[in-house]
Amino acid sequence: MFEVLQNDTLAPNVHRMVIRAPRIAKARQPGQFVIVHPEEGGERIPLTIGDADPQAGTITLFIQAVGASTLKIVNTPVGGSIRDIAGPLGKATEIEQWGRVACVGGGLGTAVLYPLAKALAESGNEVTTIIGGRSKPFIILAEELAAFSTEVLVATEDGSQGQQGFVTNVLQDLIDNPDKRPSAVFAIGPVPMMRAVAELTRPYGIKTIVSLNPIMIDGTGMCGGCRVKVGDETKFACVDGPEFDGHLVDFGLLMDRLSMYRDTEAKILEELPK
Numbered sequence: 001m002f003e004v005l006q007n008d009t010l011a012p013n014v015h016r017m018v019i020r021a022p023r024i025a026k027a028r029q030p031g032q033f034v035i036v037h038p039e040e041g042g043e044r045i046p047l048t049i050g051d052a053d054p055q056a057g058t059i060t061l062f063i064q065a066v067g068a069s070t071l072k073i074v075n076t077p078v079g080g081s082i083r084d085i086a087g088p089l090g091k092a093t094e095i096e097q098w099g100r101v102a103c104v105g106g107g108l109g110t111a112v113l114y115p116l117a118k119a120l121a122e123s124g125n126e127v128t129t130i131i132g133g134r135s136k137p138f139i140i141l142a143e144e145l146a147a148f149s150t151e152v153l154v155a156t157e158d159g160s161q162g163q164q165g166f167v168t169n170v171l172q173d174l175i176d177n178p179d180k181r182p183s184a185v186f187a188i189g190p191v192p193m194m195r196a197v198a199e200l201t202r203p204y205g206i207k208t209i210v211s212l213n214p215i216m217i218d219g220t221g222m223c224g225g226c227r228v229k230v231g232d233e234t235k236f237a238c239v240d241g242p243e244f245d246g247h248l249v250d251f252g253l254l255m256d257r258l259s260m261y262r263d264t265e266a267k268i269l270e271e272l273p274k
């Protein structure tokens with residue numbers, strides 16, 4: 001059992017939970033994730049480890065309550081426990097010296113981006129962070145990211161914070177400015193957003209890394225549930241990823257696979273006690 005030490009609401013339906021998990025906290029590297037299994041026989045939820053404190057023996061997870069299982073996790077109060085958390089899983093981010101990098105986060109993807117952007121900045125890269133969301137309440141972690149980013153730029157669809165529009169509009173401006181054009185782009189967020197970023201950078205030949213979060217079951221490369229097509233190869237996001245070259249990912253296939261359980265999920269949500 002894993003004790004919940006902190007549970008804050010960051011944005012509508014988005015929670016930051018600090019959980020006691022000493023072994024995971026010690027072993028974890030940026031980019032890795034855990035699989036949370038809130039109840040016997042229930043769904044397994046892959047979640048990137050947002051932060052970890054090996055001394056305190058804690059990990060921080062950011063969770064968007066979108067379905068029955070994620071609701072169960074975020075409804076665990078401080079002092080309560082989560083049944084099972086497995087990890088750390090996946091490959092750690094390969095931190096290279098890119099010089100100038102743009103880190104682009106959409107919605108909850110910003111939380112997944114946070115440890116990666118921090119690691120890039122700590123190893124000497126100049127990080128410009130771009131955060132997007134529907135409106136101001138959906139912009140998360142701007143202050144935390146500003147602590148190590150050269151600049152944090154915000155885009156909201158309704159213009160209630162930062163530039164009105166999408167993260168791709170802000171990224172285009174950055175690319176068009178010869179003093180600010182990044183050598184690499186890291187994009188994490190909804191699949192359509194990552195796809196749009198990859199299409200934007202493709203003609204400029206700017207290396208673009210995306211972090212994929214497909215349906216996962218065992219998290220060990222055995223079940224094939226998380227398979228994604230990257231270039232001509234089939235990869236398993238849990239062991240080969242979760243980060244991949246955005247110019248090679250088959251986003252269409254990924255979107256089809258992600259929508260496979262939408263009707264079942266809607267039915268379960270309907271049956272939950274209100």
Ligand code: FES
Pocket residue numbers: 215216217218219220221222223224225226227236237238239
């Ligand atoms: Fe089973 Fe990746 S989750 S192979």
